[in-house]
Amino acid sequence: MDSLTQIVLGAAIGEVVLGKKVGNKAMLYGAIGGTIPDLDIFSSYFTDTVTALKIHRGFTHSIFFSVLFAPLLGWLVSKYESYKNVKDWSWLFFWALVTHPILDAHTTWGTQLFWPLDMRLAFKTIFVIDPLYTLPFLVFLLLALFQKRATPKRRFYNNMGLLLSSTYLLFTFALKAISYNQFEKALTEQQIVYTNIETKPSPFNTLLWSANVATKDEYLIGYYSFFDERAISFESYPKNHELLGDLIHQEKVQQMIQISKGWYTIVKKGDKLFYNDLRFGLLSLDAKAENFVFQYEIKTDTFGKVSFIETAKKPEDAKQLLQDLWVRIIGK
Known part of the structure; x- marks a missing residue:
């Protein structure tokens, strides 16, 4: 899910675990814990596209990561905060860390919750940004934020936010x-x-x-x-897998096919070859556009090394998609 949603979820979880004892600091540290798993996005600055995609929502989105780092973060915070209970801080960070990938598991990309097992959990029931999930949750969190630490209203508002968001999440399965x-x-x-x-x-x-x-x-x-x-x-979208030719045997190509779970098409434009990941659909509801959300140019250097370069998205594409979505949602 998007960063705002994970911040809201982490803050609400922090409040449940430690709100009575440390007040708004529980929300603060819960929000921090809820964003930590997404630090894996920085891998894209240090490695190639395919490797970065393999890393994304991998180790940092696992139960193993939560178990490993929660005690460390709990110990670190206890060293400078007036509240010194390492166990309580550790529990706060564990639940803030682990609920992040559990929520992400409901999206199309999914998560490797059981890393190091090579198994990505993806229920595909909610988009990474869904206002109906996030906005009511955020409103109740803000209402709780401005209540005194021990007041029943604070717990009520926070619990209502968690209840409504969780109910909506379950409803998406139906x-x-x-x-x-x-x-x-x-x-x-x-x-x-x-x-x-x-x-x-x-x-x-x-x-x-x-x-x-x-x-x-x-x-x-x-x-x-x-x-x-x-x-x-x-x-209809032809697979055109044969256009890969001998490239199909390249390690990076095989890794990309594995990442997209086999849902891909190949398109040739002039002398350039493009790889479309179908899992995330199109940037336009106009079928003729063939403008996929994730499209990569397949490049081969003079040494035969293959790389994937993501096609840049244009702001006008997002604007057009929003217009198309509204028209299509109301039915045909």
């Missing part, structure tokens, strides 16, 4: 199940033979869902809004 059934029904009615299907919410909401459908030679992408009155339609 929405995913309903949309999944609609996609399956549409594929059956249209007599489309497929080997795999994955669904996920579209950006910033859980009313409009998209499906990636794998067939023998192509991928299909379709959208379903809970306000739709017409049948679901699917757009």
Whole structure:
């Protein structure tokens, strides 16, 4: 999830664990703990794109990391804070650290919660930024923040924020199940033979869902809004995996395929080769645009070394996507 959401969650967790004893400092340190796992993004400054993608939401988003670093952070804070109970501080940091990847596990990218096991947990029930999850949660956290430490209102507001956000998170599983059934029904009615299907919410909401459908030679992408009155339609995107040629045997290419779980297409533009990660969909709901959220140019140097360079996104793409989403959410 986005940084603001993780700060809010971490602060609320800190309040639950230690709010009665240290007041607003519990929220402060909870918020800090809730952002620490995302420090792995700095790996992109020191390594190549593929390696950075492998690292992201890996070790720092694991239970192992939480168990390892919570006591260290707890001990460190106890050294300069007036409240000296190392165990209590350690529990605060453990829960702030571990709830971060648990929440991230509900997104499309997922997390390696059980690192070092090479298994990424991704429920794909919520987009990384969802105002319906974050904003009510934030309001109740702020209401709690301005209450006195021992007042029942403080605990009530904080608990309400956690309850509402958690209930919404659980509700997204029901929405995913309903949309999944609609996609399956549409594929059956249209007599489309497929080997795999994955669904996920579209950006910033859980009313409009998209499906990636794998067939023998192509991928299909379709959208379903809970306000739709017409049948679901699917757009086709050729796999073009053969365009990789001998590059398919390159280590970086194999790693990229593993990262995207096999959901990728290859596009050739002039003499350039591009890799599209289908898991995160398109920047435009215009099927002809083929403007994928994560597109990488595949480059080969004079020594035959392969690298992936992410295609830069334009501000106008985001603006157009928001407009497209609104129109599509209200149904067709």
